[in-house]
Structure formats: structure tokens, C-alpha cells
Amino acid sequence: MEKPCITGPSAFDDWLRSNPDPVAIARGVTLQDIRLLRWNDAFATLLGMREDADPAPRFAAALTRMAQLDGQQEHAFVAANREALRAGRTKTRWEFLDPAGKRLSAEVELTALPSLAPDVYCVHIRDIGAVIETQAELATSEARFRDLFEVAEDAFGFISIAGGEPCFIDCNAYLARLYGASDKAQVIGATPLDFSPPVQPDGRSSVDRSRMESERALEKGFARFDWYSLRLDGTPFWLDVALTIQPSWGTGVLHFSGRDITDRKHAEQTLARAEELARVTLQSIGDGVITTDAEGRVTALNPIAERLTGWPQIEALDRPVGEVFRLVHEDSRRPVDNPLLRCIAEDQAIDLPGTAVLLNRDGVEYQVEDSAAPIHLPDGTLAGAVIVFRDVTDTRRLADEISHQARHDPLTGLPNRREFEHRLGELLEQARRTDAVHALCYVDLDQFKVVNDGCGHTAGDQLLAELATLLQHRIRRGDLLARLGGDEFGLLLTDCPPDKATQIAHDLLGAIGDFRFRWGERSFTVGASMGLVPVSAGAASAAELLTEADLACYTAKDLGRNRIHLFRHGDADLARRRSEMQWATELRDALDEQRLLLYVQPICALGEADGPPWYEVLLRLRQRDGRIVLPGAFLPAAERFGLMPLIDGYVVSRAIGHLLACGRAAGARLSVNLSGRSLEDPGVIGMIEGYFADPGHVSGRLCLELTETTAVAHLGRTREFIHRLRGAGCLFALDDFGTGVSSFAYLKHLPVDYLKLDGSFVRDITREPIDRAMVEAIHRLSTIMGFQTIAEFVEDAATLELLRTIGVNYGQGFLLGRPAPIESMLEGIPQSAIGAA
Incomplete structure (x- = not known):
């Protein structure tokens, strides 16, 4: 168709x-x-x-x-x-x-x-199917992009800089939250400068820095930098920002990508502070520090290490550490293994031997102490080593001086007691190993106190220094002379049997006797007492040897001074003096440990009672095994070693405490014995005077007993003491009256209140007419002079009755009451029923 x-x-x-x-x-x-x-x-x-x-x-x-x-x-x-x-x-x-x-x-x-x-x-x-498909794909792609844009863990946005000032034209939710915004609308349209401080931490203004980074991004296509930001509430934080050109969005639009790096920045700042602290510390510490790599090459030196080694860091870097840190033995001068190299080779800390010497680059030597340690990476890999060392040249020199001073007497330059005892211990050990015989001589100067007190301590020091020089030149080579303290010297004679030691001691004694010390226009002679002790394998210890030498020296002094006494086991004089020395030591310990006990014995009126209960305070010593010792065993040693003021002070303070304590003395009178030396002791006298100055004391409650011997030997001081305290209400008794040759002659010069008849007269008064006559004579004389009499050793009824017939006022003895702890006064020790006795 x-x-x-x-x-x-x-x-x-x-x-x-x-x-x-x-x-x-x-x-x-x-x-x-x-x-x-x-x-x-x-x-x-x-x-x-x-x-x-x-x-x-x-x-x-x-x-x-x-x-x-x-x-x-x-x-x-x-x-x-x-x-x-x-x-x-x-x-x-x-x-x-x-x-x-x-x-x-x-x-x-x-x-x-x-x-x-x-x-x-x-x-x-x-x-248009393909177009629609493409559009659908684009829409899907855009939706996916938007999803990624919104859910990304980084802050995304788009910034337009076309208007001159950067402005957000879009952003994701994360960026909004990062800025502290509740909605993207609070960010879109704002500029990043709205979320920034005026000035960045580097000192540049945020405006200038923003402009510079934006221009760099436009020029290069990309810019990345750290940015200090502020949230809407003012909280600061750090962003790692990346700006990227986005042509698809048009000219002048940059893609903004930000990541919160606040924690990283804080970590970096902490690390930077730690590194700076480490650097400053390294630069400022007084020790030298050298670090190396794993091959032993220098990587760093601090200023102290530069000074000690003679190497500036810039020249020392990357050199073998053995070239920079050279060590030799201080005596042999042979090189010492470098501790840093050993530390790296053995991967363990190494300490430098104390005999090392650091050879400076310029030839200067330093005695140093150091330690080296390996440096490991976190995974355990050996990265190198570090050595820390210090100059101890002056410290060791000072330590040597201090050691010498610690072992020597500063006045004479001789070894001191500590060094002497150390050398004595060595000689004793040698004697035990070889059966050799040595000798220890203890020298105590006589008449030193005359020079020291008469001319002053300067003269005394000069005398000791001159005698030390004299003796030092008279001893044999290999012998040791030391000053043990005060005017005492010690001499160690090596390989010297007793006969030879005695001869040497006599020579030294003669040299001391011939020595004339001149101080100004005055001239002095001094002598010495010497104690000799053999140092043989049979000796118990060095301390025992010193004790024996001291005892022998004391015996020589006690036998007349300026002589030598050789210690021999079984010597009676030495045994007695050893016992006294042991008691002296025991007394000192007992005083420290408060093992001296106070007992009391009643003094009873033989007629009608006309006063408060009366007790004599007696002393006992409790040994560590619990045994109670009477004063006759330890008081002679206390007298000989000058401990009586300490003992009297101990007794007086506690007796006074009983008198002053409310209700403790039960209104009793206490008699306290004082020795002659205590009359010269300010502490004891001050304690007694303090009692009478206390408003809580009661007049007539404290009676001080002085022996007749003490009173006569310190007549003037005793009279002054008695007169001063009698006016305050103190009573006085003259103890052991009748034993002195001149008792009656001095009696009129001692204004005491009581005479205590010596027990040697009272004990046999019923059998010995002479004792009875003595008691009657003393009592009659006391009555005439206004004294009252107290008879000791009243131990039987016949004696008590005869004393009453004579008219003696008070009696004391086992018949009338035995000694008991002073605390028994709280129980009210009763006066003996005289009539019943």
C-alpha cells in the first residue's frame, strides 16, 4: 500500500x-x-x-x-x-x-x-531511559555519599572562600558535634574562625593563619595543618585539618576534613615536657652522662661529661666510647675495661671498680665512680647503653682525711684509742697464729693535773704534744704509741717478751722523768705510772688485755706512782683492785638501771618519845640475778673511784621525794648519810637546798649524817654548810663519833644536833668497862654541849637497859628494828616496844 x-x-x-x-x-x-x-x-x-x-x-x-x-x-x-x-x-x-x-x-x-x-x-x-538510569545512579551515588558523609567518624564539611572570609556551606553531623553544636544549622553559615581563639598557640592570629592555609590549599590543591579550636561552650580542642579543592562545587570551595587529635596533642605535649625535663635534667645534674649506640659509639654527652672527659659533644659524637671515656687503674696505671662496652657485651648493668681513674683528654685525672646500664627498645632490642659517673676526687680525699682523723688524735697526731684497740686486736690474732709474744703498756702521767690546773688547758695540751713527740722518738720501729685519752697513752711492743718490755718501759719512764716542761718562766717535771701486760695466745680478748693493763697501771699508781707494774695472774693487789673496778662498773650500771634500793631502819627514843617516827636511810644494791648486796661490799669502790656524789645524789633525791610526796612519809623523819666529796658537789648541795626552798617541806624532817672523819677533814666547809641549812630547818648528826683522835677537840666547832656513838663502843658495853666509860663520857659531854646521843648496834636487852641507865637518848639496832624497804614506811613501821624489850 x-x-x-x-x-x-x-x-x-x-x-x-x-x-x-x-x-x-x-x-x-x-x-x-x-x-x-x-x-x-x-x-x-x-x-x-x-x-x-x-x-x-x-x-x-x-x-x-x-x-x-x-x-x-x-x-x-x-x-x-x-x-x-x-x-x-x-x-x-x-x-x-x-x-x-x-x-x-x-x-x-x-x-x-x-x-x-x-x-x-x-x-x-x-x-531518555539512559538519562533516567544515569540520574538514578547519580541519585543512588549521592545518597550513598550523603550516608557516608553523615556517618563518617571524621568531621567533613565544605567551605566557601569566595566571599573573602571562609564560610561553611555544608557539614556532617560529626563536625557539628565536634564543635559542640546540637544541629548542623549552628555550623552551616558560620566560619571556622567562630570556633577558634583569636590567637593560635604558635602566636599567630587565627585570621592570618586561616587565610594562609586557605591560600595554600587553593594554590597547591591541598593543605594539612593542626588547628587549635574552641567548642561552643569554650572547651578547647585540637583538629588535624585537611583542605582540598572541590571543583565540582564551583570556584572557591574547599572540602574541609577534620579529626580530633586532642589526646594526641596532649600526649605529644606530655612527651615534649618529659623530653624537655629529661634534657634539662641531663644538662643540670651534677653527674656526667654518656650514651652510646649498640656498637659502642657515642651518641650524647651532657655538660658535666664534656668537662670531665675534655671532649665537646660535637667532636665526641660517633666516636668509640673507649676513645672518649678512658679509664686506668689508679695504682698500676693499666687500662680498665670500659664499663659501657662490657655493659653492651653482657647486656647487664656494670659498676666501675673503686680504683678507676678517668684520664681527661688534656691529661687531667679524676677519680670517678660510675655505673653503666643497657638501653632497650620496647621490643627488647638492645639499642645502646648509658653510663653515669661522678668526680669523687675531692670526696675520696676528704674521706681519707676523715678516716685519718677518726683514727688519730688531733692534738698529738698519734693514733687514737679506736685505732690502738684495732691494732691490739691484730697483734692478738697474730699471737694466736704464731705463738709470738708481744706487750701492751698502759701509761698514765703523774702531776699532769698540776700543769693543767695551774697554767690552763693550753699549757696542758702543749705538755701532751711535747711528751708525745718525746716518746715517739724513743720507741722502736714497728711499735705503736697512741693517745688513749686525757693524760693516758698506750704502747704496743711487737715481738717483745715481758723482760724486754719491762726494760723498754723503764727507759721511757726515765725519759719522762728527765723531761722538763717550761711554760713562761715556770718549769715542771712530770712522772708516769705504767702497767705492762703480755699479749700472748692465751689472752681472752683485746678488751680484757686493756682492762688488765689499766688495772696494772692503777696498781702502780696506788703503790706510789712513777713506777711500772707487770700484770701477773694471782697478784693479790691486782685481784683487789680488779674487784673494786668491777664494783665500780657494776655501780655505774646500777645507777643507770636504777638498781640501787633504799632501805630504812628505825631510830627509837630510849626515853619518852618527843618527836615523829625516825628512820635512817640505808642503801642496798640489787644485782641482775636478783641478789641483794650490802653497802660494805661496794661503797669502798665507790669512794675510790669518785662515785659517791652520784650515789648520794641518787639517795637524797629519792628521800626528798618521799618527804614531799603527800602521805608517803607518814610524817616520819629521815636521816640521810653524806660523804665528804658530796659536800663539794654542787648537784647534791643544790638538791638539798632546793628541798628546803620547796613550800611543801616540813622543818625538822630531814637529818643529814656526816661521819666524824669527813667533818674534821672538811671542817671549814662543813661548818659553813651546817650553819646555812640549820636555819632552814635541817638537822645534823655526827656519825661514828669516838673513832677519831681529835674528836673532842673539834666537837665544839661543829654545831650538830646529834652524836651517833660508834657501834664498836656499844657492842661490848656490858662486858668492857672501858667501852662503858667511853659511852658515859661522850654522853656527859654531849649533854653539856646541848647534843643528844644515838647509840648504834643495840642488839640485846642488857645493852638497851644499860644505855637507858646511862641516859643515852636514842638507840638503833636489830633489837629495835631491822632494815626494811623504804616503801614499808607506808605501812607505818612501828617503833619497837621499848618497855617490852
């Missing part, structure tokens, strides 16, 4: 045929009325029209079939055709199936052709 057509210029037909898109000329607006007037092959193919068919019904049928138009869609189809005829042109969208059943999306352009007829229009179909 011939294809229907319309007449027209051939140019239109050419355009129709050459157009690749489906194009047709149609007439009519509804599916029922529409007719095709002209079409091209592409149009026929798209709609599946065959050459031999009537195009009009085939076109309508194809549209209906392919578009699957329902009523609403058909209405839209008709409306689009009418709009094209009315307006001249319109576009619509056709969705239909092609002949193969594939769904097509087509954009249809309808153009009215009024020049042909009022209801004729051109149908131009464009397949």
Missing part, C-alpha cells in the same frame, strides 16, 4: 528522514481520532508499525498497547495534544513497552503545525 503523505517542500522530508529520533506528523488529539500523516523509519520501528498496514489504527493500537494507558493516563495524553495545538508547543512523558516488551521512558515534544492544518502537530520522541 502506498504510504499516505502530505505535500510540502522536499527540505522537510529530508529532515524527517535524516532525524535519528522517532518523528511523525499527526492529526487529531484522541486515540480514536489520531491519524499519522507522515513519519520516519525510526518512528515506525519504535512503535512496531509494519509497511503494509494502515498506519492510523496501528499507531493508536501501538500506543494503547505499549503505554498501557488507563483512563487517567489517556486523559493526560489528550490534554498534552490539545495543549500543543493551543500553545504551539509542549512536552510530555510517555512510559510504554517497545515491541520487544522492554519498558521505555521517552520525552515527547509536540509542536503545532498550523501552516498545514489547525489540528496538525509534529510528534518528536526522545528516548
